Amino acid sequence: MISDRLTKTILFASSLIVLIISAGIVLSLVVGAIPAFKEFGAGFIFTNKWNPTEGHEVYGALPFIAGTLITSFLALILCVPLAFSTSLFIGEYFRNTRVSGILSSLVDLLAGIPSIVYGLWGFYTLRPIVNNLGLSDQGFGIFTSSLILTIMIIPYATSMSTEIIAMVPEELKEAAYSLGATRFEVIFNVIIPNARSGIIASYILALGRALGETMAVTMLIGNSNIVPSGLFATGNTMASIIANQFGEASGLKLSALIAIGLLLFAITGIVNSIGKYIIRKFV
Amino acid sequence: MTINNIPAFIDKAELRNKKNKLFLGLVIVLSVLTVIPIIFIIVKMIINGIGQLNFSFFVRTSPDSLQAMTAIANNETIPGGIANGITGTFLIVLMASVIAVPVGIMIGIYLYENQGRRYSNILRNVSEILQGVPSIVLGIISYLWIVKNVTNGFSAFAGSVSLSIMMLPMLIRSTEETLKMIPDEIIEAAFALGAPYYKVITKVLLPAGFSGLSTGILLSLSRVLGETAPLMMTALGSSVINYNISKPTSAVPLLIWEFYNDPNMVNLIWSSALFLMVLVLSLNILSRRIAAKSKSRNQR
Amino acid sequence: MNKMKNLIILASILSILLSCTSGGKKVAPGDKKISLTAAGATFPMPFYNLAFKKYAENTGVSLTYGGIGSGGGIRSLNDKVVDFGASDAFLTDKEISGMPAEIVQIPTCIGAVVIAYNLPGVDYLKMTPELLENIFMGAITKWNAPGIKAVNPDLALPDMKITVVYRSDGSGTTYIFSDYMTKVSSIWKEKVGTGKSLNWPIGIGAKGNPGVAGTISQSVGSIGYIGSEYAFAQKIQYALVRNSSGNYINPDIKTISSAAKVEIPADTRIMITNSSDPEAYPISGFTWIILYKEQSYSSRSYARAESVVKFLDWLESPDAQAIAETVNYASLPSNVSSVAKNILNTVTFDGKPVLK
Numbered sequence: 028m029i030s031d032r033l034t035k036t037i038l039f040a041s042s043l044i045v046l047i048i049s050a051g052i053v054l055s056l057v058v059g060a061i062p063a064f065k066e067f068g069a070g071f072i073f074t075n076k077w078n079p080t081e082g083h084e085v086y087g088a089l090p091f092i093a094g095t096l097i098t099s100f101l102a103l104i105l106c107v108p109l110a111f112s113t114s115l116f117i118g119e120y121f122r123n124t125r126v127s128g129i130l131s132s133l134v135d136l137l138a139g140i141p142s143i144v145y146g147l148w149g150f151y152t153l154r155p156i157v158n159n160l161g162l163s164d165q166g167f168g169i170f171t172s173s174l175i176l177t178i179m180i181i182p183y184a185t186s187m188s189t190e191i192i193a194m195v196p197e198e199l200k201e202a203a204y205s206l207g208a209t210r211f212e213v214i215f216n217v218i219i220p221n222a223r224s225g226i227i228a229s230y231i232l233a234l235g236r237a238l239g240e241t242m243a244v245t246m247l248i249g250n251s252n253i254v255p256s257g258l259f260a261t262g263n264t265m266a267s268i269i270a271n272q273f274g275e276a277s278g279l280k281l282s283a284l285i286a287i288g289l290l291l292f293a294i295t296g297i298v299n300s301i302g303k304y305i306i307r308k309f310v
Numbered sequence: 311m312t313i314n315n316i317p318a319f320i321d322k323a324e325l326r327n328k329k330n331k332l333f334l335g336l337v338i339v340l341s342v343l344t345v346i347p348i349i350f351i352i353v354k355m356i357i358n359g360i361g362q363l364n365f366s367f368f369v370r371t372s373p374d375s376l377q378a379m380t381a382i383a384n385n386e387t388i389p390g391g392i393a394n395g396i397t398g399t400f401l402i403v404l405m406a407s408v409i410a411v412p413v414g415i416m417i418g419i420y421l422y423e424n425q426g427r428r429y430s431n432i433l434r435n436v437s438e439i440l441q442g443v444p445s446i447v448l449g450i451i452s453y454l455w456i457v458k459n460v461t462n463g464f465s466a467f468a469g470s471v472s473l474s475i476m477m478l479p480m481l482i483r484s485t486e487e488t489l490k491m492i493p494d495e496i497i498e499a500a501f502a503l504g505a506p507y508y509k510v511i512t513k514v515l516l517p518a519g520f521s522g523l524s525t526g527i528l529l530s531l532s533r534v535l536g537e538t539a540p541l542m543m544t545a546l547g548s549s550v551i552n553y554n555i556s557k558p559t560s561a562v563p564l565l566i567w568e569f570y571n572d573p574n575m576v577n578l579i580w581s582s583a584l585f586l587m588v589l590v591l592s593l594n595i596l597s598r599r600i601a602a603k604s605k606s607r608n609q610r
Numbered sequence: 611m612n613k614m615k616n617l618i619i620l621a622s623i624l625s626i627l628l629s630c631t632s633g634g635k636k637v638a639p640g641d642k643k644i645s646l647t648a649a650g651a652t653f654p655m656p657f658y659n660l661a662f663k664k665y666a667e668n669t670g671v672s673l674t675y676g677g678i679g680s681g682g683g684i685r686s687l688n689d690k691v692v693d694f695g696a697s698d699a700f701l702t703d704k705e706i707s708g709m710p711a712e713i714v715q716i717p718t719c720i721g722a723v724v725i726a727y728n729l730p731g732v733d734y735l736k737m738t739p740e741l742l743e744n745i746f747m748g749a750i751t752k753w754n755a756p757g758i759k760a761v762n763p764d765l766a767l768p769d770m771k772i773t774v775v776y777r778s779d780g781s782g783t784t785y786i787f788s789d790y791m792t793k794v795s796s797i798w799k800e801k802v803g804t805g806k807s808l809n810w811p812i813g814i815g816a817k818g819n820p821g822v823a824g825t826i827s828q829s830v831g832s833i834g835y836i837g838s839e840y841a842f843a844q845k846i847q848y849a850l851v852r853n854s855s856g857n858y859i860n861p862d863i864k865t866i867s868s869a870a871k872v873e874i875p876a877d878t879r880i881m882i883t884n885s886s887d888p889e890a891y892p893i894s895g896f897t898w899i900i901l902y903k904e905q906s907y908s909s910r911s912y913a914r915a916e917s918v919v920k921f922l923d924w925l926e927s928p929d930a931q932a933i934a935e936t937v938n939y940a941s942l943p944s945n946v947s948s949v950a951k952n953i954l955n956t957v958t959f960d961g962k963p964v965l966k
Contacts, residue, residue, distance in 0.1 A: 031507040038423070041416035042433055045482070048475060049436045052443065052451050078809045080802065112340035120337060130341065132594055133348050138529055139590025140351065141536030141563050143570060144583040148351050150824060165773065165814060165829055178347045185344075186529050187484055190522045194491035209330035225487035232483060235441030241539055250778030250815030261814065266444035270539060271817060273446060274652075274679020275780025275806045277705070281681075288447045295442030299435065374663050375656035375937045379843060462908070463647055463691045464676065546649060546676035549659060558647055558674045570820055571677065572656050573843035 053292060059285035066279060071286060077252035077268075079280055086283035088290055093254045094262040095291065096298075097169055098244065099237040102176035106233060109177070110184035114226075117185075118192035119214060131189065138182035146246035149175040154247060163259035167249035170259050175247055176237045184233040191225030192218055227306055231299055238295050241270040265291045355587065359580030367391035367581060372549060372565055378574035388575065392582050394551045395562040398466065401553060402545060402561055403535060405470035410477035411527060417478075418485020419511060425490075434486075441479035448472045449540030457544055466552070466559035469545030473537065477530035484526025488519040521601040528597050532590045538563040562586055644917045649676040650683020650696025652818075653721055653782050653837055654897045657939045658696070661930050671917050680782055680806075687713070687900055690908050693918050694901040698782020699806065700879040701900065712903040714957060716950040717878050717896035718925055720940040722838040722866040723787045724848035724893075728826050729753065729768065735849040736761050736858050739794035742851075745833060746774055747797065748812040753831065768831075775825050775834030778815030780806040783837045786895035790883035794892075835893075838866060842938040855888040862891075866940035869894035874949050894940070899925075905959045912959055919957050919964040926950045 064071060067086065074087020113134060121127040153174060158166030195218050203213045219226070249261025250271065265287050276284055364387070373381075373390030381388040417433070424430045449472050456468035492515065500514045516523065541547075546558035547568065566582045569575040648658075655677040662673035675696075678686075683695035688709055700715055725737055738761055744750040750757055754767040777784045785806045791798040802808050816825045819840040826832045827846065838861055841848055850858040859865050869882045869890035884892050899922060905915035924930055931941035942950070957964050 028506055034506075034508040034511070038416050038420040041413050042420045042429075044413055045417055045433065045437055045440070045478060048478075049440055051455070052440075052447070055451055055454055056447070079805060079807045080809050081805055082803070109340050109344040112337040113344045115337050116341040120334065128598070130345060132591060132598075133345055133352075135528065135532065135594045136352070136587055136591055137348055138532035139535055139587050140355075141538065141566055141583055141586060143538055143563070143566055144355070144536075144579065145351075147570075147579065148354060150821075152350065152354065155828070165825070167814060178351075181344060182532070183480075183529065186525055187487065187522075190484075190525045191487055191491060194488070194522065196493055209326050211330040211333045212326065214333075222491075224490065228483050228487050231438055232441055232480060235438060235479070236533075238442040239444040239447075241444050241446055245778070245817050246821060250817065266446065269444060270446045271779040272807060273450070273681070275681040275782075277681050277684070285450075288444070288450075291447070292439060292443060296435065296439045299438050299442075374660045376660050376933075379937065457691055458689050464649070464674075464686075542676065542678050543682070546647065546674060546678070548674045549663065550672060557645065558676065568655070568677070571652055571818060573819070573823075573840045574656075576820070 056285055056289040060282060060289045062279060062282035063286040075254050084279055088287050090252050090254045091263055091265040091268050091287055094264040095238060098173045098176055098264055099234060101173035102180060102237045103234050105177040106180050106184055110181055113185045114189040114192055118189040122193060134182050134185050142240060142242040145175055145179055145243035149243060149247045167247060168259045168261050169255050172244045172248040175243050176240060179243060180233040180237050183236050184229050187229035188226040191222045195221045231302060235295060239266050241266040245271055355580050355584050359584040362387055362578060362581035368396060369393050375572050375574050382574060388578060392562055392565050394548055394560040395565040397551050398560040399562045401559060402466050402469045406473035406477060406534060410474035410481060414478050414481025415485050417482045421486040422489040437479045437482045445476060445537050446539035448475050449543035453543040461556045464546035464558040465556045466545050467555045469541045472540035472544050473534040476534050480530040481526050485523055488522025489515060492518045524597040524601050528593055531593060536563055536586055538567045643670055644914055645672045646693045646917060647674050648694050648696060649678050649686045649692050651680045651698045651782055651897055652677035653698050654696060654719060656937050657719055657934050660937055661925060661933055664933060665921055665924060694899050696899050698897050699785050700898050713900050714903050714953050715878055715898045715900045716953050717898050717942060717946060719934045719942060720866050720870055720894055720896055722861050722891050722894040723783055723835045724838050724841045724861045725851060726826050726836045726841055726846045726848045727833040728830050732765050737849040738852045743795040743798055745772055770831040773829055773832040774813030775822050775832050776810050776813050776815055777822060779817050786883060787835045787893060789881050790893045793884045839938040851892055853890055853892040854884050854886055857888060859891045863935050863940045865889055865891040866894045867943055870946050871943050874946055878949055903957055905957060905964060915959045915964055919954055923954050923965060
């Protein structure tokens with residue numbers, strides 16, 4: 028039918044939009060990053076230095092790559108058990124009860140808090156706790172920022188997986204129960220395999236959010252532009268250095284910052300691919 | 311199994327039951343653990359922000375530094391409010407949704423219909439990578455594309471474009487995953503009845519996945535309602551209420567940033583954040599009501 | 611029942627939206643009122659917002675200012691998407707040649723960098739250039755070090771580690787501070803230099819004035835530098851600094867203004883740190899507004915150009931400068947504002963001066 032053809036074409040055309048936008052972003056970033064790569068070459072990616080002093084300018088992306096990867100992965104690792112349990116709580120165990128409705132609303136609220144407020148709360152509440160535990164100097168550091176990232180990405184990991192878990196067809200579950208399975212077994216043998224794709228998609232989205240988070244991290248990470256020496260040392264992330272320096276940057280520094288933006292794009296892609304590959308092989 | 315093995319059989323059943331109960335306990339403990347920081351944050355926001363909230367907070371425009379300073383010196387509530395931010399946020403986010411929601415859902419439908427194809431995999435990966443782009447980079451991009459070339463100045467429209475790009479990945483993924491959970495029989499039945507493709511989408515697919523779709527929309531809305539960095543480079547801000555999309559406009563997160571940087575207006579941050587939270591909560595409740603109603607209508 | 615609840619929620623949201631329009635000032639459609647846009651440094655933002663508001667009340671010309679950073683302001687002017695830009699540092703020759711057309715710069719007010727610290731009970735701490743160099747470069751690490759004691763014999767300095775806090779984001783405040791340090795310390799000049807962001811030898815970085823002030827107020831024994839307009843509004847301890855004449859100066863609006871009571875070049879491109887004026891607070895600096903000298907570009911109207919120049923002319927006047935002082939910015943002494951006004955007289959539209 029003609030209308031079918033039309034519908035299919037419209038859908039296909041819409042898919043091009045995302046590709047065009049992404050290509051445009053990469054293009055703009057590449058154009059802006061060329062001066063930095065011309066100056067430092069591919070070694071830019073591995074240089075552990077960030078010296079903005081005029082006359083001795085040396086820029087390298089390694090400190091920020093390290094900081095981004097460590098904080099985001101740590102946040103994801105901490106978040107998964109919490110998000111997984113919460114989505115099971117809301118989507119399976121206590122589905123459609125008042126309690127889960129309240130819990131679900133509370134979790135969704137987290138997504139609505141501006142990241143600057145997270146940064147402030149982290150600064151005034153989390154940091155003193157970490158400081159008092161004597162874990163790090165003044166309470167700043169990788170660990171503190173990972174904690175705040177964990178809290179921030181919980182709603183992204185939870186909401187979608189809850190929906191997906193709740194949408195597993197009743198018949199499948201009932202069939203398993205009729206065979207004598209316990210709730211636990213139904214969850215791990217029926218619900219999870221069925222909802223696997225959606226659950227994993229939500230974790231990847233959450234990871235993406237963590238990789239790109241700026242404000243909250245920049246207020247808690249200590250902003251030292253070297254590869255962090257330990258879990259509780261200070262460091263910096265790619266998104267944070269861009270946000271911190273972009274307003275005042277020009278010339279070579281601006282180009283270095285744009286190059287870092289481009290690298291973040293690439294790293295997100297690489298991390299996602301590796302993650303999906305691992306999941307396909309081992310889970 | 312002989313009668314001699316009955317104790318082993320019962321033991322195994324007990325073990326399975328124990329595992330079951332243990333896991334339930336674990337789930338409950340971890341869920342409570344998840345809630346604790348949420349409550350901490352909300353309580354802090356309420357304690358610090360509730361003092362500033364009154365009706366005029368929503369209808370007056372933002373105060374200047376002098377008003378704030380004198381009010382603090384005299385121990386009064388700071389005058390003014392965030393009306394310019396509220397209207398700006400609505401304007402910008404509404405425009406962003408109008409752009410992003412249809413596009414995102416359409417792409418999600420496309421991916422659902424074309425599973426397993428190479429093109430779809432590329433599309434999916436690209437949209438996931440887009441999710442990882444820091445909001446400030448999207449702001450810079452929108453500055454280059456829209457502020458410089460389209461509106462020739464900072465504008466609300468440029469802000470909407472940057473936010474809509476941020477909303478897309480979530481909309482795309484949640485649409486696709488939601489649609490995948492719909493039992494194939496329903497779709498096949500619709501086609502078997504001879505319905506044209508677009509009707510199957512609008513009358514069967516979307517309503518069946520409504521709950522999941524609205525979650526995706528809600529999540530992406532919540533994400534952009536609190537974003538500051540992209541708006542700084544695109545909408546810039548404004549001290550007056552503005553409905554002209556080609557002019558600089560304020561937004562609540564922008565006001566929060568201004569309050570943060572002004573030594574006299576720091577307390578307004580919490581009240582503004584409280585507003586955003588209540589907004590997200592209301593959207594949440596609204597969408598849940600609508601989803602529940604559509605579910606009851608769809609179930610026989 | 612549920613429908614009623616939904617309607618009530620919707621109605622209340624709508625009523626709030628509608629009431630917003632009646633409460634605040636709005637840009638009425640069909641009104642040919644000029645609205646100007648400017649962007650740049652965050653440092654003078656409270657002053658500019660206040661000044662813009664007063665100007666709008668008097669003349670109906672509304673201004674929007676975005677504090678996106680000096681670099682952002684210069685870029686926006688370069689891209690011609692704003693009427694003027696604001697910068698904490700004057701444009702270098704290289705930057706000027708990078709602009710598409712000739713620009714002029716005028717200083718609008720003066721700010722200072724105060725040395726803030728957190729030592730309960732220890733007020734009126736005195737700092738010398740040598741002490742600052744030693745502390746910020748890590749040569750002195752304890753508060754009761756002999757160097758500090760020698761300058762502050764009457765103060766009870768504790769045996770505590772000094773924690774240095776600096777600005778992690780690029781900022782004009784850092785620029786002014788480092789410019790001063792470069793002038794008074796050859797070691798600093800060699801190892802650290804001047805710039806909006808630096809390679810700090812020691813210390814922790816915090817974002818923005820609020821970040822540094824917050825960190826200092828929460829950590830006893832810390833020391834750092836903060837913009838004066840921020841420090842004065844908060845109750846933070848800050849130090850007296852010895853200036854080039856040997857006097858220990860307490861930073862306040864008068865002493866900061868005094869730093870500018872020196873010879874100003876015609877294009878106003880001068881750093882007034884380590885000022886020679888005996889009453890001057892040594893770590894002070896101008897903030898500038900930058901605009902195109904020839905205002906007819908990108909189909910701008912004459913009315914628009916006139917509004918811009920008239921506004922800036924007002925900003926240099928005693929009325930506007932008095933406003934600056936109410937929010938803790940130091941006003942320009944008359945020698946500076948007259949140079950600025952001379953510059954404004956050279957701004958043209960189609961070759962003819964805008965200000966008659």
